[in-house]
Amino acid sequence: MPLKELFNTKPKYVTIKPPTPAPPGGVETVERPEKKEIPDGLWTKCGGCGQTIYTKDLAKNLFVCPRCDHHFRIGARERINQLLDEGSFSELFADLRSVDPLGFPDYPAKLKRAQQESGLSEAILVGTGKLEGIPLGLGVMDANFMMGSMGSVVGEKVTRLIEYCLETRLPLVIVAAGGGGARMQEGVLSLMQMAKTSAALGRLGLAGILYISVLTDPTMGGVFASFATLGDIIICEPGALLGFTGPRVIQQTIRQTLPPGFQSSKFQLEHGLADMIVHRRELRSTIARLLRFHHYGGGA
Amino acid sequence: MPLKELFNTKPKYVTIKPPTPAPPGGVETVERPEKKEIPDGLWTKCGGCGQTIYTKDLAKNLFVCPRCDHHFRIGARERINQLLDEGSFSELFADLRSVDPLGFPDYPAKLKRAQQESGLSEAILVGTGKLEGIPLGLGVMDANFMMGSMGSVVGEKVTRLIEYCLETRLPLVIVAAGGGGARMQEGVLSLMQMAKTSAALGRLGLAGILYISVLTDPTMGGVFASFATLGDIIICEPGALLGFTGPRVIQQTIRQTLPPGFQSSKFQLEHGLADMIVHRRELRSTIARLLRFHHYGGGA
Amino acid sequence: MGNGYTLEFEKKLVELEKKIEELKRYAEEKGLDMAEEIAPLERRAQELAREIYSHLEPWQRVLIARHPKRPTFLELVSFIFQDFLELHGDRNFRDDPAMVGGLAWLDGRAVTVIGEQKGRDTKENLARNFGLPHPEGYRKALRLMQQAAKFGRPIISFIDVVGAYPGIEAEERGQGEAIARNLREMSILPVPIIAVITGEGGSGGALATGVGDRLYMLEHAYYSVISPEGCASILWKDATKAPEAAKALKFNAEDLLAFGVIDGIIPEPLGGAHRDPAQTAANIKRTIVAALEELVKIPGSMLVEERYRRLRRLGVYGTS
Amino acid sequence: MGNGYTLEFEKKLVELEKKIEELKRYAEEKGLDMAEEIAPLERRAQELAREIYSHLEPWQRVLIARHPKRPTFLELVSFIFQDFLELHGDRNFRDDPAMVGGLAWLDGRAVTVIGEQKGRDTKENLARNFGLPHPEGYRKALRLMQQAAKFGRPIISFIDVVGAYPGIEAEERGQGEAIARNLREMSILPVPIIAVITGEGGSGGALATGVGDRLYMLEHAYYSVISPEGCASILWKDATKAPEAAKALKFNAEDLLAFGVIDGIIPEPLGGAHRDPAQTAANIKRTIVAALEELVKIPGSMLVEERYRRLRRLGVYGTS
Numbered sequence A, B: 001m002p003l004k005e006l007f008n009t010k011p012k013y014v015t016i017k018p019p020t021p022a023p024p025g026g027v028e029t030v031e032r033p034e035k036k037e038i039p040d041g042l043w044t045k046c047g048g049c050g051q052t053i054y055t056k057d058l059a060k061n062l063f064v065c066p067r068c069d070h071h072f073r074i075g076a077r078e079r080i081n082q083l084l085d086e087g088s089f090s091e092l093f094a095d096l097r098s099v100d101p102l103g104f105p106d107y108p109a110k111l112k113r114a115q116q117e118s119g120l121s122e123a124i125l126v127g128t129g130k131l132e133g134i135p136l137g138l139g140v141m142d143a144n145f146m147m148g149s150m151g152s153v154v155g156e157k158v159t160r161l162i163e164y165c166l167e168t169r170l171p172l173v174i175v176a177a178g179g180g181g182a183r184m185q186e187g188v189l190s191l192m193q194m195a196k197t198s199a200a201l202g203r204l205g206l207a208g209i210l211y212i213s214v215l216t217d218p219t220m221g222g223v224f225a226s227f228a229t230l231g232d233i234i235i236c237e238p239g240a241l242l243g244f245t246g247p248r249v250i251q252q253t254i255r256q257t258l259p260p261g262f263q264s265s266k267f268q269l270e271h272g273l274a275d276m277i278v279h280r281r282e283l284r285s286t287i288a289r290l291l292r293f294h295h296y297g298g299g300a
Numbered sequence C, D: 001m002g003n004g005y006t007l008e009f010e011k012k013l014v015e016l017e018k019k020i021e022e023l024k025r026y027a028e029e030k031g032l033d034m035a036e037e038i039a040p041l042e043r044r045a046q047e048l049a050r051e052i053y054s055h056l057e058p059w060q061r062v063l064i065a066r067h068p069k070r071p072t073f074l075e076l077v078s079f080i081f082q083d084f085l086e087l088h089g090d091r092n093f094r095d096d097p098a099m100v101g102g103l104a105w106l107d108g109r110a111v112t113v114i115g116e117q118k119g120r121d122t123k124e125n126l127a128r129n130f131g132l133p134h135p136e137g138y139r140k141a142l143r144l145m146q147q148a149a150k151f152g153r154p155i156i157s158f159i160d161v162v163g164a165y166p167g168i169e170a171e172e173r174g175q176g177e178a179i180a181r182n183l184r185e186m187s188i189l190p191v192p193i194i195a196v197i198t199g200e201g202g203s204g205g206a207l208a209t210g211v212g213d214r215l216y217m218l219e220h221a222y223y224s225v226i227s228p229e230g231c232a233s234i235l236w237k238d239a240t241k242a243p244e245a246a247k248a249l250k251f252n253a254e255d256l257l258a259f260g261v262i263d264g265i266i267p268e269p270l271g272g273a274h275r276d277p278a279q280t281a282a283n284i285k286r287t288i289v290a291a292l293e294e295l296v297k298i299p300g301s302m303l304v305e306e307r308y309r310r311l312r313r314l315g316v317y318g319t320s
């Protein structure tokens, strides 16, 4: 087998297809890459520069290309390992499981496949942990679980995590990675999770508890238009696709080429949504700085 | 004497001169028409359509051109007569008089001239009155008094009126007509009136008392950027010049022709500042409707 | 009474109704008494209508919800409220004509009313962007709702929008954040909020003004996470399979009542709201007046608490 | 130390300073001890500096306040605060690079810092619009200040802006309302607010972030209702008469202290802040640390009350 075939050739984003008749507005779904981007071979080809990288080196570099700084998508467990003090994560509400309230075509099978492939029970892990010694509540989405879409379980876990932080007055950090938006397969119940999580954040805000939202590639649709964009501080990872309506749907509707960099992290910074773009290498320390500015972990 | 000479030919706005070297940004002053627009001859030429109108007919039509609906500038007393129930106005804080804190060139003489020409002691009248039987606090600026600019006295009268409404829980209506903005001749003290009046409105807002701001031609600069744009409801008269920086200064800075309708009432409606544009004929009844919606005057 | 626009499945009925009209006109012109001939035809038409409209497929109901003659926001407002006074602008960037709001009286009670306004013709539709708000529309709605809260005024929100607007500028101006902020802020406004989905309840665009103490739907309205066309495109790569998607999404009023997402279904005249806008409006009015009657008795802080509990219950899941 | 940019009235001094520099270099190169020759020259230079800078006309001080090498916001921040972390965006339309804000430590106290950032060269000036904010800049500042209030954090506002931006887009996006809103909202934020005018305090643009519990000015800063050029244009139809206007407007720190508009004057190094940015920053720091020390002891509601009383006193008028 030639060496080349060992590589996972992963598209950075999916190719934009030529316009086809657009569905009426309001479709929140995003193009879905056929394969997940997380490297699992011995060698990995960078979606940014095309360089092949020894996967172990990539892992040591937090799954950021050492050559072009392309930030690979990473799973929830890897993210938790990168962010939290070793062994400090304690998962909460792990027993929640999605059901199929609508009897939606193929949903149970899709759930099962997602669970097998990701090794997760749902598209988010929530819990508590410590970051540079500072206790916090943490939620991390996983784009590999049904594109990181939000159904009842994701909404419930986020809400319970917020309520947990409200009770314990722990600061809250959520790393969003939800290209799928509100999960179609649970219908309007998924839409309601947007309202539920946002309402919980309303209470957290009134209580003056800090919420830092970290937006990673990709975060779109109903995830983007709810808890992900309601952070007191909003941090983006470089080069992420972030927005509400997916680029393909917009493209199909307006029938024009989208401007370069549309819905990128830089786009969101320039258009006033993001507080900052932070390199993965600096993410942990930046969150720590922010927490200390808010008097968590005992000040300076 | 030919009939024509009886007419006051008044420009609608002053002519925009060709660009000259622009002063650095931040100049808030507005071009000043050489003559006041309020008709005082037997016949009046309309600044909108050019028609000559018998002044008494014009007065009967609230100084709105019966042919083209051009709203003439009117003085504070005329405005009060148009808005309030007959004889209900009771002036407050009438004894305040401007002084010359900076020893500014020509200021005392200008004040004197303004007082003589307008018959007012300052660029605003404040007091209480009734509108369709509903008691309210009312302030009305007069563009004929030093272009309706705000110095210490205007700022103090507005602030005292707000405080009076705060104490008595009367709803507040202010008719702004201040093309002069913050009055240059009192230097930074005029600037401070912007902060003073806005701070007073902060307290009024916290107390949940209604403030309706009526913007009339012209309202610019420091008047525009303080109490005039802080109404719970903002009403514009049609065809007024409303904005922060004067069109001539912008023109001189950017050296381009301004788009048609720039800083008009319609511009402010379309750009989201104004709640509505209301014809002078409807102004009194619209304010009454708004007051009743807010349970002043005993509901529907 | 096809209202100048006939849906496929009501063709037979519309033809029969036309016949009856013709017959009546003819009788009148000739001065004939044809009551005996007409009566059975009318009975037949009524039966046919009941037959057709009581067995509608979800997709057929979507077509009714999207009917070009379905009463728009401003039409409903004119029937339900008195002395509507429109207020414009987000105090920031633009007045969005797709989102309308203002003050009105509801049986002697001052309220703030908001809703999307679809156009009646091409010209109005272009001016109002087919009733699709831009971010500044959501922000105008929020401004008016916060103003309502400041003055202790109940809020009535009518929803009829195909979805959030898929455009470059809407993304540039922060559509996602505008929707999210509305969700958060509406959840803590200490005044009664009643929302009614009158036609299309399209995803985030509909939700953006739909958080409240009560949520009702007109009988044929739908409320969905995604348009049936969009769903079909994803599921079967074929937007024409929207009828199947409409079935799968369970987004009709009865489904949502069962899920606890809505508090009640407001009946429409037989055949849909467009067949009798006045009756439709009367039905809406009866429902919101009764709900408001209850809600105004509850103190603001309790309203907010109960509103949260209401949202808190939404979702269906199991445990391992 | 003319810093590469010499004002007309300091030419003599700059030449003398250059001479001294040359002499010193020459002595060093040649290994000569010329201390005795240099000392009297340095005394002469000091005398000259004192002579020039202690009798400056208002206009000359404007030139110092506008000096291209005058320390900018970010320079001062780097001297005064630790660990500055910039936060971007108005969460609405755009991140305005002319207005900078973020979190920082001030001697162990977390604060929110905001200020206009002028460029150091043409490129940066274009990127930052010469430190002239657009409406979204004022709105970003307000967002950060309201965030500070949410978390009980004091606010330090540095002001250095020639004025509000005279542009079409600034008007379209509601510059006037943005300024007014800041004035109103800053007046009711229940956390300490200290403002320092470090250079130009140009009319509404400066005021928009200048409402607070304490207002200080650097010695040569000015704070004016209108630019001297604008004033001269209106008064004498001649912008070159700005020096006379500068006199008439009484906008120097001493005037404003007398009017009760500011709470104190922060001294600059002889010749102006650009001659010793570190010393300038140290002076500012001393002042704001001392003020903050007092203010943090006062409960929020009392702060707001006292802030209002402070504004309430401003104005000079008589009675008939």
Ligand SMILES: [Zn+2]
Pocket (backbone or CB within 6 Å): A046, A047, A048, A049, A050, A051, A065, A066, A067, A068, A069, A070
């Ligand atoms: Zn690479």
Ligand SMILES: [Zn+2]
Pocket (backbone or CB within 6 Å): B046, B047, B048, B049, B050, B051, B065, B066, B067, B068, B069, B070
């Ligand atoms: Zn006319």
